[in-house]
Amino acid sequence: GSGSSYSNNFYDKETSGSTSTTGASPKTTEEMQTQSTFTYWDFENVWAMNESQYPRLKNQDNKSLTASSTEEKTLQIHSTEEEILISTPEELNSVRNSLAGNYKLNGDIDLSHYGNWEPIGTAEEPFTGSLDGNGYTIKGLTVNRPEEDYVGLFGYVISGKLFNINLKYFSVKGQNYVGGLAGYIENGAEIKNSGAVGEMEGVGHSGGLVGRI
Secondary structure, rough: OOOOOEEOEEEEEEHOOOOOOOOOEEEEEHOOOOHOOOOOOOOOOOOOOHHHHHHHEHHHOOOOOOOHHHHHHHOOOOOOOOEEEEOOHHHHHHHHHHHEEEEEEOEEEEOOOOOOOEEEEOOOOOOOOOEEEOOOOOEOOOOEEOOOOOEEEEEEEEEEEEEOOOOEEEEEEOEEEEEEEEEEEEOEEEEEEOOOEEEEEEOEEEEEOEEEE
């Protein structure tokens, strides 16, 4: 859409089956596992990468494997003046109830058992807020809506911001405007420092990360 922007985004064209350059640069699996591919990504302070692996945010290296597991499971969505923290699939799903909110992930989100995801935001009621991935991963997203338009984790985004989002192992099927992260963004919406690894299938305006900008 007019005025929207994206920068420093990449996706695996081999796993997604797409070569669209909308919203992100398509790369081979080998390129996605090579640090020099990710020009301008901050591997000193923000990102980490091992040989033959995809990039990950350094927050993931610092998470305790033993402490506070019970506490993390019982976290509920809560807000400050500026943002709403999200740590469960249910909390991520609730974003659709307040489409202008500012959100930040507070833990990895596993959607593999969540069923057929309903994209957040429609042409009639678009997402206009922001989501900061904050060093965590959203994995296992399944969207099986082959006869629907505006399909992805987000369906339709206007003037919103999606950044630092690591989307892995998704399966997204739609008709037109299909992407792993978002089907359609416009009017100043911004996507940056985000990556996607998964399978995508669409008819028109489809891409590994974003269907159309």
